[in-house]
Amino acid sequence: MVSVGLVMLQGARHAHIAALEKAADNLGVGLEIIELRTPEEITSSNLDAIVFPGGESTTMRLTGGVEGNGLLPALFSWLRANPDLPVLATCAGAILMADPQDGDPPLVNGVINRNGYGRQADSFQAELQTPELGGSFPGVFIRAPRFKSVEGAAVAVAYNQDEVVAIREGCWIAATFHPELTDDIRFHTWLLTQAGGDSK
Numbered sequence: 001m002v003s004v005g006l007v008m009l010q011g012a013r014h015a016h017i018a019a020l021e022k023a024a025d026n027l028g029v030g031l032e033i034i035e036l037r038t039p040e041e042i043t044s045s046n047l048d049a050i051v052f053p054g055g056e057s058t059t060m061r062l063t064g065g066v067e068g069n070g071l072l073p074a075l076f077s078w079l080r081a082n083p084d085l086p087v088l089a090t091c092a093g094a095i096l097m098a099d100p101q102d103g104d105p106p107l108v109n110g111v112i113n114r115n116g117y118g119r120q121a122d123s124f125q126a127e128l129q130t131p132e133l134g135g136s137f138p139g140v141f142i143r144a145p146r147f148k149s150v151e152g153a154a155v156a157v158a159y160n161q162d163e164v165v166a167i168r169e170g171c172w173i174a175a176t177f178h179p180e181l182t183d184d185i186r187f188h189t190w191l192l193t194q195a196g197g198d199s200k
């Protein structure tokens with residue numbers, strides 16, 4: 001059984017659940033989704049992995065920041081204390097991992113620009129190259145952020161060969177696109193495998 005904490009601030013959560021269920025089925029492991037809405041749910045749950053969905057980072061900062069329910073600062077300090085807990089952060093989730101604004105260092109070493117490809121109308125799909133998983137990956141970019149620089153992080157996925165669109169730091173992946181909105185569940189499978197889901 002793998003317990004995956006899902007950050008419930010906003011965004012494409014149901015698509016992540018569907019992808020995780022499919023990945024768990026394929027691996028033949030049990031899956032428990034733990035919805036994370038309060039700091040206590042992070043610290044008191046026995047989490048094996050975390051999915052940090054996209055959405056609107058400004059809204060997420062308001063609702064999950066210290067003035068809101070405090071979920072974000074609690075998550076960031078929990079992750080810093082538990083670097084072996086695998087994380088898949090997508091889009092706005094990647095923005096918040098790279099720029100947590102909680103007074104402590106970023107969780108992933110990338111300088112990231114919000115809406116770096118333009119406005120909603122500039123959302124696009126593209127075939128990506130993924131050294132992490134091998135081969136290509138279908139990229140869905142929705143008002144996506146863009147990495148300006150990625151010092152020290154491993155390139156997990158590239159666009160046009162040399163533009164970095166996902167980085168990996170240890171067992172944390174931050175992707176500027178939405179793997180959960182495709183039929184390709186390799187990132188969710190990766191997460192469950194990192195969490196020990198191939199041996200449980």
Ligand code: GLN
Pocket residue numbers: 011053054055056057058090091092093095114115142143144145
């Ligand atoms: N543009 C959004 C932001 O700045 C991110 C978009 C997304 O998560 N799909 O937070």
